[in-house]
Amino acid sequence: MIMTELTRGILNIIKRLIGESSVLLAIIYTIGHIFIATVCNWLITGAAMELAAIDAIVEPIINGIWFYALHKLAKRFIKNE
Numbered sequence: 098m099i100m101t102e103l104t105r106g107i108l109n110i111i112k113r114l115i116g117e118s119s120v121l122l123a124i125i126y127t128i129g130h131i132f133i134a135t136v137c138n139w140l141i142t143g144a145a146m147e148l149a150a151i152d153a154i155v156e157p158i159i160n161g162i163w164f165y166a167l168h169k170l171a172k173r174f175i176k177n178e
Contacts, residue, residue: 130157 100108114121134153139146 127157 131150131153134156135146135150138144138149138152142149144152
């Protein structure tokens with residue numbers, strides 16, 4: 098496939114945005130994660146798309162809270178040593 102000037106320009110903009118912003122990269126990753134998790138849940142379990150999407154959104158939030166609590170706890174134990 099021959100890359101046109103337009104395609105190169107779009108790719109350069111994406112590279113610049115992602116390279117400069119961890120927040121933007123995290124947002125893109127999160128959107129992709131939710132989409133992939135929704136489709137996997139839907140295909141594997143046969144759940145309704147709405148339920149699969151709810152699970153794909155709620156599960157990472159719970160994991161994030163768990164990670165935060167685990168990290169706080171680990172920092173407390175490391176500080177006490």
